[in-house]
Amino acid sequence: xxxxxxxxxxxxxxxxxxxxxxxxxxxxxxxxxxxxxxxxxxxxxxxxxxxxxxxxxxxxxxxxxxxxxxxxxxxxxxxxxxxxxxxxxxxxxxxxxxxxxxxxxxxxxxxxxxxxxxxxxxxxxxxxxxxxxxxxxxxxxxxxxxxxxxxxxxxxxxxxxxxxxxxxxxxxxxxxxxxxxxxxxxxxxxxxxxxxxxxxxxxxxxxxxxxxxxxxxxxxxxxxxxxxxxxxxxxxxxxxxxxxxxxxxxxxxxxxxxxxxxxxxxxxxxxxxxxxxxxxxxxxxxxxxxxxxxxxxxxxxxxxxxxxxxxxx
Amino acid sequence: xxxxxxxxxxxxxxxxxxxxxxxxxxxxxxxxxxxxxxxxxxxxxxxxxxxxxxxxxxxxxxxxxxxxxxxxxxxxxxxxxxxxxxxxxxxxxxxxxxxxxxxxxxxxxxxxxxxxxxxxxxxxxxxxxxxxxxxxxxxxxxxxxxxxxxxxxxxxxxxxxxxxxxxxxxxxxxxxxxxxxxxxxxxxxxxxxxxxxxxxxxxxxxxxxxxxxxxxxxxxxxxxxxxxxxxxxxxxxxxxxxxxxxxxxxxxxxxxxxxxxxxxxxxxxxxxx
Numbered sequence: 001x002x003x004x005x006x007x008x009x010x011x012x013x014x015x016x017x018x019x020x021x022x023x024x025x026x027x028x029x030x031x032x033x034x035x036x037x038x039x040x041x042x043x044x045x046x047x048x049x050x051x052x053x054x055x056x057x058x059x060x061x062x063x064x065x066x067x068x069x070x071x072x073x074x075x076x077x078x079x080x081x082x083x084x085x086x087x088x089x090x091x092x093x094x095x096x097x098x099x100x101x102x103x104x105x106x107x108x109x110x111x112x113x114x115x116x117x118x119x120x121x122x123x124x125x126x127x128x129x130x131x132x133x134x135x136x137x138x139x140x141x142x143x144x145x146x147x148x149x150x151x152x153x154x155x156x157x158x159x160x161x162x163x164x165x166x167x168x169x170x171x172x173x174x175x176x177x178x179x180x181x182x183x184x185x186x187x188x189x190x191x192x193x194x195x196x197x198x199x200x201x202x203x204x205x206x207x208x209x210x211x212x213x214x215x216x217x218x219x220x221x222x223x224x225x226x227x228x229x230x231x232x233x234x235x236x237x238x239x240x241x242x243x244x245x246x247x248x249x250x251x252x253x254x255x256x257x258x259x260x261x262x263x264x265x266x267x268x269x270x271x272x273x274x275x276x277x278x279x280x281x282x283x284x285x286x287x288x289x290x291x292x293x294x295x296x297x298x299x300x301x302x303x304x305x306x307x308x309x310x311x312x313x
Numbered sequence: 314x315x316x317x318x319x320x321x322x323x324x325x326x327x328x329x330x331x332x333x334x335x336x337x338x339x340x341x342x343x344x345x346x347x348x349x350x351x352x353x354x355x356x357x358x359x360x361x362x363x364x365x366x367x368x369x370x371x372x373x374x375x376x377x378x379x380x381x382x383x384x385x386x387x388x389x390x391x392x393x394x395x396x397x398x399x400x401x402x403x404x405x406x407x408x409x410x411x412x413x414x415x416x417x418x419x420x421x422x423x424x425x426x427x428x429x430x431x432x433x434x435x436x437x438x439x440x441x442x443x444x445x446x447x448x449x450x451x452x453x454x455x456x457x458x459x460x461x462x463x464x465x466x467x468x469x470x471x472x473x474x475x476x477x478x479x480x481x482x483x484x485x486x487x488x489x490x491x492x493x494x495x496x497x498x499x500x501x502x503x504x505x506x507x508x509x510x511x512x513x514x515x516x517x518x519x520x521x522x523x524x525x526x527x528x529x530x531x532x533x534x535x536x537x538x539x540x541x542x543x544x545x546x547x548x549x550x551x552x553x554x555x556x557x558x559x560x561x562x563x564x565x566x567x568x569x570x571x572x573x574x575x576x577x578x579x580x581x582x583x584x585x586x
Contacts, residue, residue: 038409042416045401049419049462052455056434057426063437109329112322126326132564133333138521139535140553140560141336143542147550148339155335185336188329246427249523253539263429267528270433283437286430293425 057290064287068280079284084265088288091245091262094176098183099240105184106191106240107233113192114199127196130189137186142253145182149173174255182250187240194239198232198307235303242296246289262289337557344551367555370541370548379537382450386533387519390457391512394465397458399508402469403500406478420466423459428524431456436529450531457522461515468514472507476500509570517563521556 065074080088113126148155149166150173156166172178202225210220226233248263255264262285269282346362370376405413426434435456439446446452481503485495501508523535534556541549 039412041404042401042409042412045397045416046419048397048455049422049459052435053422053426053431053459053462056431056438057422059438060430060434105329108325112325115322116326122326128565128568129333131568132561135517135564136557136560138523139538140340140521140557143538143550143553144336144340144557147343148336154339154342185333188332242424246429248427248429249527249535252523252527253542256543263427263524266429266433270436270528282433286433290426290430293427297421297425 063283075280075284087260087265090260095241095244098180098244102187102240103237106188110192110195130192134190138249139253142250194236231303231307238300344554366547367551383534387516389454390519391515393458420462423462432528465511468511513563
């Protein structure tokens with residue numbers, strides 16, 4: 001572009017050469033090329049996503065809005081009938097409760113870790129470990145909890161020998177609270193990873209200013225700390241919610257496939273769709289999941305954007 | 314304001330750490346010790362620890378194909394993801410900044426469509442027109458690539474963004490290097506940290522992926538574990554432990570890479586958004 005710094009100095013025919021003609025320099029001719037050739041290298045990427053993500057999603061929604069065999073209402077509406085609604089309520093409740101508990105514990109964990117100065121390696125150790133644990137999940141995690149909190153689990157037995165009969169109290173690892181406990185294993189570290197940068201972004205000068213003006217510790221947190229952290233806290237909670245809501249493998253393995261989660265219901269409709277003619281219900285349930293996740297993730301992205309306001313400079 | 318001995322902090326860290334360590338210990342015991350839970354006590358605590366369970370499972374003739382299939386799918390996914398994203402991200406930064414936003418938003422879509430919905434959509438769209446995608450084991454690769462897209466894009470984008478890309482490319486090109494030479498000898502070495510991080514993350518994700526493989530009835534390592542759980546619980550537990558160790562090692566390697574190599578993307582590494 002530097003050739004065109006003083007375009008008025010160049011004679012008209014020469015200017016044409018510089019801007020577009022084959023005699024122009026490579027750099028300027030590429031930047032001046034038609035946008036079609038600029039986009040060409042991007043085609044594989046967009047095509048791949050289109051083929052394997054966009055088309056399936058569109059098909060999902062078109063099938064979801066078709067009626068179920070022998071009915072006139074669309075499968076989307078049908079999917080909210082009694083039995084299916086109860087599995088949605090179960091999934092949503094599970095995600096919400098594991099998200100809120102995970103967010104609170106993750107925040108406290110992050111706060112505690114950030115306040116400890118010695119040993120210095122502790123912070124790295126905790127964040128490093130959280131990076132692993134937040135990505136765990138799936139079958140190994142379910143197995144680990146069956147081995148520790150299952151009916152014959154190690155921790156269950158230890159508690160039993162100390163006079164606490166978990167299973168006598170009605171706890172089951174594949175029930176609601178059991179799944180919540182297992183999900184916390186990846187929810188707490190994920191929250192820590194979200195909150196750590198936010199907490200470290202709280203500048204000491206803010207606390208000093210508050211203290212100078214006579215604020216107590218409680219007042220500082222109430223009026224300064226928490227308001228600044230609140231977008232991160234809420235965003236993190238939404239992220240945890242989405243994380244739990246789309247999870248499937250862990251709950252499936254815990255309950256040997258018998259859980260009431262929405263994904264398990266989808267599996268049920270899909271595998272029996274030729275017999276019952278209710279295949280469209282599976283599409284509708286999946287479509288509802290996408291809509292809910294779209295809503296939650298948009299909220300998360302907006303809040304994350306807000307949270308970054310305080311982190312500049 | 315600072316107190317000399319932080320107490321509640323250590324209490325919190327201790328309790329939460331215990332919550333994270335106990336399941337791992339229990340799992341290791343279950344996989345490595347052949348003492349029934351009811352007989353476990355002070356006297357039997359250190360008895361009959363061995364790796365028979367692991368060896369039994371590894372020699373199981375169904376384990377090998379499942380493990381190898383997962384490993385192959387992992388490698389193929391890594392190749393597809395890098396082949397698809399690396400040129401795209403480089404081009405976006407070099408010539409098509411206008412499209413960056415669109416490409417980024419597109420990469421995030423996979424977070425909105427959970428694996429289960431992805432399978433449902435794919436089988437609805439292609440079961441009749443393109444059955445290979447649903448019937449073949451290797452049909453999982455494109456779906457896994459979609460699964461990896463969000464974090465792979467973010468990692469590579471951050472890696473490329475940390476380079477002075479224009480200067481590097483212009484210098485190399487003006488010294489007479491071809492595009493392929495520039496890519497191989499200039500860009501790839503400079504992006505090694507981001508490339509390896511992406512590769513290890515994608516491999517770890519594929520090795521542990523259950524939802525898609527199970528719905529499409531494929532025999533991969535995780536579906537094998539669930540199936541083996543009923544037959545041979547200790548063996549299944551041993552395999553799960555191995556997978557866990559493998560995942561942990563991969564993530565530790567990622568941590569190392571992030572620290573060691575120049576131009577680290579230096580952001581917390583996670584698969585979720």
